[in-house]
Amino acid sequence: MVYVLAVSCRVVWLGGEMLKVVIVGEGAREHAIALMISRSSTSPKIFTVASYVNPGLKRVSEGSGGKLVRCNTLDPMKVAEAVEEISPDVIVIGPEEPQFHGVADVLIDLGYAVFGATSRLSQIEKSKVFMRELMWKYRIPGRLTYQAFKSVEEAVEYVGNAGDVVIKPARQVGGKGVKVVADMQAYLRDVKSEVRMGYVRKLTDDITSHYSDIDYKVLVEERVEGVEYTLMTITDGYSVLPLPLVQDHPHAFELDIGPETGGMGSIQGPGKLLPFINDDEFVRSVEIVEASLRALQEVTKERYVGVLSGQMMLTSSYGPTLIEFYSRFGDPEVANLISALDTDFLEVVEAAVSGRLAAVKLKLRDSVSVVKAVCPKGYPSNRKAAKGHPVVVDEPKIKSYGCEVLYSGTELVGGTAYTTGSRIVEILCDGDTFQEVSGRVDRCVEAVRCGDGWEVFHRSDIGSEGLLNRRLALANLVRNTYWYRVSRNLINTKVDWIPGKGVIYYD
């Protein structure tokens, strides 16, 4: 493999002088990254380049001797300008959109040590068609069958008859826009056909009005069922360092009901596994990410330095299955790492940018952790209504429970914090059992409200015994079916029979 290497690394640890780190981004993900970096033994100065003033990030930055600089993070030139003034030793690019817009590319060209994917590498997240093509080209396990469409009308016609499928925007649009239409009841088929067709029209209208960088518009994938989990990894382009598994909860409301969100909370532990994912499944998930990374570097001829996360699902069809790639940490999943990692995070970042990641050994804590998001009513479907409400957080109360608050969609305007329409804060807590920790987070949630009385909500069931038992039961079910399919050689081949016509083997 040939990589275009970052020309020169500016990471130089000068005795006595404080290290300067720039974090690009403004959400809870970046707040979590900033917290982990701030706890480094090297006591770095943290500068945040953000498109709005997140009160949490502002505080961590200023507390470390750095500051928060406002700037349009989607404009690489503007980011470069801000960075040049700081002249940092290392830059971490948190969110995906600045990556898609080439912020890393420009900063690497300027000679900075950058932890975050370039525009070409981040295609693995941005373009779901690119990602699927890559997986099929390299025959990477856990790949779903799919159809991609540039023409809206073709897509509409296809989904009208497609049956049991998942419709996705072909471009990453903030983790939203996925429509899963289980279509198993013949008597409800025409209702769902209408939904799928209506959805494709709505989706393509939405994305073409928001994004100009669209080629393929719609991706239609086979629908799989199972237990989802996130495998976040850090890579220096040579080796892959898997982080502990985390499970996100995408449904907006309790009992796994309601529309898809960016994530209402996540659980992690104990150790690198989750209660419903075994070691073999963990190893195979890591292999999928590694194989995909190798393939990605081969086709882009670039070295990947940063985070590559696999949104995985344990399915009866393929075992560990790749649903989506993120070229960054999952949010809220990254918050769990604050609890889980007993390793100097900045040292890991430094090892990644300097290509020495293979030498890093992660130390994990034995505890389990739970993160829950608190959201304004209206999120995620009606963000306009959810936006602009004053945010009041009783931080001492949260601290008194031994929990951590991460600011997400909270913007500081003239000294007052307001909702941006997205998740307001995330609350992180760790301890011995999910149930106890989950209960403690719930008590902290009472410390978060909107000053104008606007309703907020969270999911008390995340980390509950009931929900965990459901996951365990589902994982067992799909695992048993998967191994049956393996025993009959039905994973990559399929036997079909059309009465009167004959037997067909799909391979």
Place this chain on the structure above:
Amino acid sequence: MFMGGLISISAFDDLWDVSKYVYYGLLTLLNRGQHTYYAVVSDGRTLKGVSGDVTSLMFDKESLNMLRGYMGIGGVYNESEVRSMKCLNLADDGYEISLLVDGFMDRSLNEVGRSLMRLVKSGYNLLEAFTESINNVHGFYSLFLLTNKSELIAYRSRPGISPLHVGGYGFDLVMTSSETAPITILGGDPKEPLNPGELIYVSPDIVRRVRIFESVERYSCMFEYVYMARHDSTLDNIDVYVVRKSLGNVLGRKFKGEVDVIVGIPDTSIPYAIGFANHLSKNIDLGFISTGVKVRTAIREDPLERMIGIQLKLNPIKSVFSGMRVALVDDSLVRGLTIKNITQVLRNKLGVKEVHVVIGSPKLVTNCPYGKVLAPKDELLAANLSDEDAVRYIEADSLTWLSVDEVIEVFKGFNVGLCSGCFLQGCLVRW
């Protein structure tokens, strides 16, 4: 036995038209009501509803076709129930509400609806208005509220006589239903039952479970498990089929006679007969074949209708009964009409040797305080006939019931507290 069946389906966006879901939802609930149906659908602007005869629903798939919207509710009821108002639609200055109730309120639905409307109009939010309006209303099991502003409330009353379950379908639908089978048949996943005194509020912007009344006492109607619910449902996380088999098992333990053949009276009693036969290590036989559309005979009010239902449902297979000593297993015995009809045919036409009747529930000795068992006390066999006369009346060789204690013991094993108002003198349940 009289209780209705309710279903609600709500989507979070208007791409969905749930009227077909309501239609099939009603069909899945026909075990709970075979006389009248109501369906109301909201498209976020206005409410549209239809009602009619359940029979027409069965034969006409287009029954709900004029409805279109992304939130809908429906209910099926029996004849006696629709004598009191079950569905109420009110409109006031652009605000429309629809209420659908299961059970018998001690206040009129109209009164509840008007109070609700008045409170909303005077500035209460919907949840507050709902809570206030039903604060002192008792006797009903569940209440649905749908508005033209895309808001739905599904409430399970205290002390939880009938269940109400919440289910979901992917990222798109929330369902609630009187039992779980409708949810699975509509492609959803049953999630959890609501607690007595708890409601679920659904709107495109938020879903919330709210405990509006603390209910310390919690009593389930035995007939939900014994007769009403489908075998393929769970009620309050208890598998109905397993309960029925367990009751049959206890009957087997209790039964002292000698029989050659065990037959369950279709359809409800089959799991009882299986449990009974399992205990006695004997085979269960198929004894009866039904004709035409399945009719739930016990929920028919008119005696002639009931008799027609029984006779069409229960045509015996000769070779099973001729010359045999038979145990006939049934879930419950109200008036004894079904059993008497069968024993006469088995004796007079098929030459059965002995007929032992075994019943998977206790003697019904008084009428139900909630109106679930319609028959007045003077129409209950066990309340009016001595054991000996009961055997002679139904022309059996023996009649075995479960005792109250035996039934309570079985349900204790499933962690269910029973309302025992109908088989103990006097009502034990207070609201």
